[in-house]
Amino acid sequence: MIMKISKVAQLLNAQVICGEELLDNEVETACGADMMSDVLAFVKDRALLLTGLVNPQVVRTAEMMDIRCIAFVRGKQPNDMIIELAKELSIVLLTTEERLYAACGILYSAGLNPDGGIRS
């Protein structure tokens, strides 16, 4: 299933930190992790990254993997340096009060497939 980032934000009740103009872009799958090399082992097109880690390397990791959207969990707020980097790279940043497990569960239940493509 393909999901618009606006829909992801709505399901997670997330605040959009930057990339308001990119919310019509779509994701096909998601990856939830706090270790960046675990994320880097997972390459899929149009993936969303959910993480509780907040530092510039999260955005760099997304950049290397062509990830277009990062959702920070547990209400984490990135600092200006992180936001500027994300803006420069056209990566949408969201923040949700949900915990990582719950946030992943919400998107999974809504049909976002761990492997990309369509889950029946």
Place this chain on the structure above:
Amino acid sequence: MSEPLRYTYPVNGDDFMSAGGVSAVVKKTLRELGFDKDIIRRTAIAMYEGEINMVIHANGGVVDVEIYPDRIEVALKDTGPGIADVELAMSDGYSTAPDNVRSLGFGAGMGLPNIKKYSDEMRIETQVGVGTTVYLTIYTKPKA
């Protein structure tokens, strides 16, 4: 026939926050040169893992990138502590990263395995107390 395109970049070992900057610049260059998206992504991820290793394990170093008609070659060189047991270091989940590095999201012991996974060829030259060079090659044309 012609000389490869060559680029050399220093990697600052004191600055974790800006680590990955070299890989980002190379990724942009590869995009401008019109390489296939998958090749760019594989090169960028493998380089980024190597660059992060240079910063967290070896206090920085130098990255050389050479672009040949059929391949991209990257050498990540440092003068850090070296790796005593390369086979062990290459195994999934092996890490000597301290807790402060883990709290930054690194130290899963997946970096070297990821470099192997995303590159076509990988080689490590290392000597304890002298330094480490990680060489990786990505072929950009289907092999004849």
